[in-house]
Amino acid sequence: MAAASQAVLLCLGESDPAPAVERAGAVLAEAGLRLGPPRVVASRRLRVVEHALSGSAPIDCRSATKRLRGLQGEFGVDLAVLPADAARRDKKLLVIDMDSTLVQSEGIDELAKEAGVGEAVAAITRRAMNGELDFVGALRERVGLLRGLPVHALERVAARTVLSPGAEVLIDVLRKGGCAVAVVSGGFDYFTTRLHSRLGLSYSFANRLDVEDGRLTGRLVGEIVDGRRKAALLEEMASKEAVGLDRVLAIGDGANDLPMLERAGLGVAYNAKPKVREAAPVTLSVPDLSAVLFLLGYSESELPE
Template sequence: MTNLAVRVIGADRPGITADLMSTLAALEADLEDLEQVLVRQRLILAAVVATDRPDSVRRELAAFGARHGLSVQLDEVADAGTQPAETQIVTVLAPTITAAALEIITDTLGSLGANIDRIVRLARYPVYCYELRVSGADAEGIRSAVTAAGAAARVDVAVQRETLGRRAMRLVAFDVDSTLIQGELIDEVAKEAGCGAEVGALTVAAMAGELDFESALRARVALLKGLDVNVLMRIAAEVPFTPGARTLVATLKRLGFDVVAFSGGFSMMTNIVGERLGLDATHANDLEVIDGRLTGRLEGRVVDRARKGELLAELAGRAGIPLAQTVAVGDGANDLDMLGRAGLGIAFNAKKVLRDVADATISVPYLDVVLFLLGVGRSDVEREQLTRADPPKAVE
C-alpha cells in the first residue's frame, strides 16, 4: 500500500468535501487522516490516504481539482508513528499580534526542539488570540523561555500540558477586588468615611506583599469605625465590573462550571457582587456591626492568603472535584496560595509577586479572555449568546 498526503486549497463552497470523499470511496482508498480549515472563505484541506492504486488516485484527484477550480497536491509519505508524543498548548494573546511577535514566539519554540503541529485562532475580539499545539518538548522545559519571549514580543503567553484534565476544568475561583470588579471596595468605602488616603496606602502595600495582610486589614477596618452599613451596601450595588466579567461568568455557568469568589474584603459587599454576577458562592471577612454601624472590628477568621488556598481545597473537595481540575484567577499577593493550589493559576493584571509564580498571565483589561486559556473561542461564546433563552449581557 502507498500512503499519499493530499492537500486541497482554493475557494470554498458547499459540496467540495463530499465530492472528495465520493472520489476516494470509488477508488477504494483508505482514509488515514483528515484535517480541514476555512480561512477567509479559503479552504485548506489535508488528508492522508492509503491505496494500492496510486496512479489512479493521482489521476482522479486531478480531475476533482479541475471540476472545482482547486489546487490539489499529492506527496508520498511514510506510515504514521504509533507512540503519541507529549503535547503542550501555547496560548498567545494581545490587542494585536504581529508577524514579528509570532516570529519571536515560534523561533523560541524551534530553538527548544518543539514542533508546532497546529495553530488555531480563538479570537480577534476583544483581543487577538492564537492557540498553538506543540510537540517535542515538555511544558516546564519551554514555559520560562516562551514566557520571556512573550515579554519581548509584548504579548501574553501561557503554556499548558495538553491533557484530559485541561479539557475537564470544573471549578473556577476568582478574587474580587481588581479582578471581578474595577478597583478596591475597601478603598471606595474609605473615601466615604473620609480616610481614603490612609486606607489606600495600606491596601497598596498589602496587595504588593509588603505588609502582613491581616495586620493591614485590621488597621484599615479600624479606620472605618462608625460608618453606616448602608454605605457599604450601596457601593457594592453600584461598583462597576471588570470588562468581560458578566460574559465570562455567564459562559462558565452555561458550560457547567462552579464559579465562586474568595475575597480579603467584606462579606456584606461581596455577597451583593456575587448576586449581581450569579456566582455560586462568595467567601470574605465579616465586619462587626452594632446598631447599623461598623465597630471597626472583624468577626471570625480572616480570609487571607492561606485561607483562600484552604477554601479552594475545601470547596473542591465537597464537590468531588480534584484540585487539578480547578482554576484560580487573582491579582495580588493575597492570591498566591489560591493560584498555587489550582490546576491552572491565572494572574490578571497582577502584581509582580503573583505574575512570577502564576501558570498564565493576562495583561489586557478584559476578564473574559480567561475563556481562551480554557480553549473556548470567541465564536463559541457568541454562538452561545445567540442560542440562549436568556442571553448574557454584552461585554461591559
C-alpha cells in the same frame, strides 16, 4: 500542574502575535520543544493564536511558561504553555477573587473614601496586594481606619460597584459546561453576599466587618480570609464538588491570591500587580475576563457577541 504529553503555546494580545511567537519559539526550542502550525483563536477585539507543541519528553507547562515571562513585557502580549488535554477546557470549579478581579474596584478603598481616609488606605492596599506587606496586618490596619463609618455607607459603595468586563460571559459559559462558581475574597461579605445573589454563585467567602450601633467598630469578626485560607477553601470546595484540582480554574490579582493560583489546575493572574505577574502560573493583561476562555481552549466563534 503535572507534565503534559501534549501542550500548546497560546499568544494573546491586541497586536500582531507573529513577532512574539517567533521569539517564543526560539526560547522553547532551547528546551527541546517545537512549534506546530498556528490556529487562529480570535481576531476581532483581540489577536489570539495557538500552536501545538511537540518534544521528546512530557512538557512541564508551568516551567515552559516561566521561560517566556520576559517576552511578555517586550511584546505587550500574554504567553502561556498549556496542556492540550480534556481538563484544559472541562473546568468544573471556578474560584475567583472579588476586588479588582470580578469587580473593577477595591471595596476597602471605596469605604475609605466614604470615611475620609481614602489616600491612606489606598496606599496600604497597593503595597499589600503587591506582596510588600503582611496581608492580615495590613487588613487590620485599614479596617481600623474605618472605625465609626455608618453602615449605610456600605450600601453606597455596593451601588457603585461595577463588574469587570467579560465577567458575566465567563461565568455563563463555564456554568453551561457544568462549572460551579465561587467568589473567595479578602474583602467583605457585605459585598460578596450581593454578588452571590446577583450572579447565582455556588459559594462565596469573605471577611466580616464588626458593627455596633449602626457603625463599624474598626474590627473584624471571625477567621480572616488570607492567602492561606483562600487556598484551603479552594481545596475544600473541590473536594465537595468531587473534582480533581486539574479541573479547577482560579483567577485573582493580588499577592494573597498566589496560593490558590498555585493550587488550581489553571491559575490566572488577572491584570495583576507586578510581583504577582512575575510569580503566577499564567497571566492575563487585557481588561476582559472573557479572554480567560481562550486560555481554556475556546474560540472566539464560540462566545456570545
